[in-house]
Amino acid sequence: MKYNDLIKKMTLEEKASLMSGKDFWQTESIERLGINSMFLADGPHGIRKQAEAADHLGLNESIPATCFPTAATVANSWNEELVEKVGEYLGEEAVSQKVNVLLGPGINMKRSPLAGRNFEYFSEDPYLAGKLAAGMIKGIQSHGISACVKHFAVNNQEERRMSIDTIVDERTLREIYLTAFEIAIKEGQSKTVMSAYNMLNGAYTNENIHLMREILRDEWNYEGVVVTDWGGSNDRVAGLLAGNELEMPTTAGETDKEIIAAINKGHISEDILDECVDRLLDLLFTTEKVFAKETKDFDIEEHHQMAQKVAEESIVLLKNEENILPLKQNEKVAVIGDFAQEARYQGAGSSIVNPTILDNTLESLEESGLTYIGFEKGFDRYGKKSKKQIDKACELAKEADVVLLYIGLDEVTEAEGLDRQSMSIPENQIELIHALHKVNVNIVAVLSCGAVVEMPWIGKVKGLLHSYLSGQAGSKAILRAIVGEVNPSGKLAETYPIKHEDTPAYYHFPGKEVSVEYREGPFIGYRYYDTANVNVLFPFGFGLSYTTFEYSEVQVDKSGVTFAITNTGDYAGSEVAQLYVGCQSTNIFRPKKELKGFTKVFLNPGETKSVTIPFDDKTFRYFNVKTNQWEIEEASYNIMIGASCSDIRLEETLVVEGTGAPLPYDKDVLSSYYSGKANQVSIEEFEALLGYKVPVSTWDRTVPLGYNDTIAQCQYAKGLFARFAFRAITLSHSFLWKIGKRSTANLIMMSVYHMPFRGMARMTGGIMNMPMLDGVLMIVNGKFFKGLRHVLKERKKMRKAQKESQQLINNRNKGEVL
Structure with a gap:
């Protein structure tokens, strides 16, 4: 241990005291030994350090900080370097506010479009999420403080999140729900990990020996600190045994006494406590070094400009019929929609940021160069219907050449702690779209929300820009894309199904009582739609541009794939090229294709660049439940380069040598998984996949209520x-x-x-x-x-x-x- 001498000077009580918070955001201190408190602050897309009484729900206003676009937004940039730069700016602001640990990024998978916290997470794909998270972590930690990757693991619903038991098979757990964490921890070197609230296969995550010891510590060689989510500790001693150092927030010493009693009774060794104290001290001493220097305020305007740059690169152009975009300056433009007046630019809950500056669409129109003829609210953001508002909006629309319509989801629909009830935008907005279309067919919609929505109205708009939740500078970024000063280069980091019923977890989300069953196995997102041949509205990786790109000259060898991209249009722009791999063997069930690499390339009109995407240790692997380790199946693999999951431009075949592992499955009893049509798997087939009986998912209403009942x-x-x-x-x-x-x-x-x-x-x-x-x-x-x-x-x-x-x-x- 690094701090053995210091630990020997501590009493048992002092050591135990370090294992939980001093208050809501600070760790305990031991003044006589020079051990200071650490400050932990929310911060997936901006620092939330509260100036007044602390709370975890975003009720009390925090110190002003730059509100960058949320993770769901920056994921659409597909730009690791850009996300690392965001991390650097976040780290600088954290240092200026004397924050030791920034609680982010969040990297849970988007199993269902209705999960209430999807706006805080990157993607439905673990490779993309892991790579972007690793970049953000590197950026944050470049300033000497710690990032905290969360929520470890399989925290994919908000309803009953503090008690729900997630039932998932081992292969799906490893390939889908842990891979992003593996990349973030191994490549990003995150100093802190936050355990999730939920249970995993019968044990709370922070007490789960398989998750916390066998995988996190032993396999991934993680040497950092594990902190509970706030209030997420169940059995404190069990958590300590699993290697969970820090419980937050304070319990006023109650759980410290539990640790002391367990050691005195011989239930656990004091060496385990010492090991946890050593890791916590290392986090404290390495992060507080930066505060020894004089900290300075960050440049508010520079950070605001960075937030705008990130927003610009994350905008996704989903529809551009008749090349209605970019707009011409002589076109008369009517602006309609409540979100133009009051932007929807971030999520709600523990991630809410008090922005340093907040751009406004209506105030920014003058400098955009558009011929602006007026604004109408058009609808109430919370869904209240008003024929008068629609009529006034239609009167204005009649006078315009083009209608800019700002629509989306409101703040209370997407919030921590609650899942969405449907994939629809409010009905009053849909009624407005239909009414506007009757008086003016030239509608360009700007969609603001942090998650997937259904779009039965998409035929009524000629242009559709999706800004997601674009942060404090998003309004100007969107206008710059509308007038062509920015060429949209974002691509979707999640699939847009046609309707909610098409989603793979439709029948098993959310878990309502004791547990939630991940019966779809590894077939989430595009892995399901692509393999089961389900039509979607917009595929994973999709995004239009004001220019066009041509792919050519593909070459594949054992180290990777090389190809050329040419800008064949009239605008300079960036293209996200995506590497997908599919195994031709049917001996082991797999998705039709999986993302295994990507790169973003900027090209001037007529320019060609040679691009190489290397293979890595995750390109051909799968998790074998018989050998309990990662294996490679010897087979021919399709190597695909695409502009999206469903727009494959180049393809070659590569024969890959395998590891010779035994086949893990019996095809005859897992037919749904071998077909990929895994949205309605029977309980018997799911049990065959799990290897054990599925636990009862309903409450036992005959027994008294206990600690973990709600x-x-x-x-x-x-x-x-x-x-x-x-x-x-x-x-x-x-x-x-x-x-x-x-x-x-x-x-x-x-x-x-x-x-x-x-x-x-x-x-x-x-x-x-x-x-x-x-x-x-x-x-x-x-x-x-x-x-x-x-x-x-x-x-x-x-x-x-x-x-x-x-x-x-x-x-x-x-x-x-x-």
């Missing part, structure tokens, strides 16, 4: 008071939603309705402890007066213990002998 389950609790509380919560949510207080209504669902009872102790910073929670559960389970007495008695004991503990800390900090 407030939602009070609907069937034995206690009358609990059932009353459940009704009050649901009625409050319904009432707040109807009167327009939708953010508050969402907060009730996220922080109360789906919260496990243990969250009362883990998330309240010492206001309630686990013995008090025992009393609450007595009340819930029908023993009201006994439970109330227990709560009051334990509260009195807790307050007395807290006073004694604080006195002990004060004495220790004064250097008194204990």
Whole structure:
């Protein structure tokens, strides 16, 4: 251990104290030994360090910081260097605010388009997500602080996220849900990893020995720190055994005592605690070095310009009928849509950033050079219908040559802690599109949202620019693309299906009670649509340009593929060339093709460049469940270069030598997986894939409620008071939603309705402890007066213990002998 001498000077109590937070965002300190607190701050796309009382939900305003485009947006750039540059800017701002650990990037897979936090994640493809995350981590950590890749792992739904058990087979786990983390940790060298809230195959992720020890530590040789998601600790001692150093936020010393008791009773060795303390100290000492120098404020305008550059390169042109874009300066333009007046530029929840500057579309129109004739709101962003607004918008549209229509999803629809209920944009926006089309067919839509939506209205617009959530400088970036100052070069990092029913997880998302079953196996996103021959609206990797590109001269050898790209149009522009690989053998089920490399190339009109995409250790591998390791199947492989998943321009065949592993599957019992049509797999076939019986997915309503049951389950609790509380919560949510207080209504669902009872102790910073929670559960389970007495008695004991503990800390900090 690096800090063995220092650790020997610590008491057992001091060592245990370092394993949980001092408050909501800071770690504990030991002043007598010169061990300072670390500050951890949210920051997937901007720093969220709160100036006032701390909370995890984005309620209190944070110190101003640059709001860069979200991960779902920058993923469309397919530009590793650009994403690394974003990381550098984030790191600089973190240092200026004295943040040791920046909690990002998030790299969970987009299993379903409805997952509420998709705007914070890169892609449905693990290779793309991993490469971009590695770049961002390198950039953040280039300033000496730590990134924190999250949420490890298979955290793919928000509903019941703190208690849901994810049931997934080992091969799918490795190939789809862990590969991005593997790349981020091995290539990005992330110093910190955040464990997810959920369970994985029966064990909470931060207690899961297979995930945390066998894979993360032993296979990937990870030597950094694991921190829980806020309130994500279940059994603190089990978490410590798995190598989970830091529990956040504070529990006012309660879980420290659990660690001490476990060591004193011989349940765990003190050496395990020492190992965790050593890693935590290394994180502290390496990240605080940068603060020894005088920190300076960052250049607000320079960072804003960088945010604009990233937004520009991430815009995706999805439709350009009759080359309606770019617009000509002499065309009369009407701007319609609430999102033009008040931009939808970031997500909601723990990632919300207080921007340093915020560009506005209406204010930026003058410098765009467009002939602007007026603005109408057209619709209410939260879905309230108004014929008057539509009529006024249509009157304006009649006078215009082109209508610029700003549409999308609102802030309460895409939010942490909640999944979306449908893939549609609000009905009042769709009604507006149809009404506008009747008076002016020249409509260019600008779509702002962080996730996939259905587009049954797409035939009513001639142009469609998707800006995703483009950050504080997005408005100007979009206008520059509209007038041709920027040639759109973004390509979709996720597939757009025609309708929700087409999605592979449609029948098994989200898990509503105990568990969620990943019956589709590795067939998520384009892997499913492509293999099962399901038509989609826009394929993975798709994006138009104002110019055209031609691919030629492909050459393939064992090291990689080389080819030429020529800009055959009239505009300078960038093209994202994508390498896909498909195995011709049918002995092991696989997707038809999988992304294994990509590059972005800038070309002037008429220019040709030679491009090489090398193969790596992930190009031909698959995870063999019989040998329990990565193998290569000896076979012929299709090597494909495409402009998207479904637009393959060049193709060659390569024979690859295998590792000689035994075949892992019986074709006869896994027919759905061998066909790729895995959206309605039977439980028997899923069990054959898993190798064991699927656990019961519904609540047992006959047993008393416990720590990991949720407030939602009070609907069937034995206690009358609990059932009353459940009704009050649901009625409050319904009432707040109807009167327009939708953010508050969402907060009730996220922080109360789906919260496990243990969250009362883990998330309240010492206001309630686990013995008090025992009393609450007595009340819930029908023993009201006994439970109330227990709560009051334990509260009195807790307050007395807290006073004694604080006195002990004060004495220790004064250097008194204990």
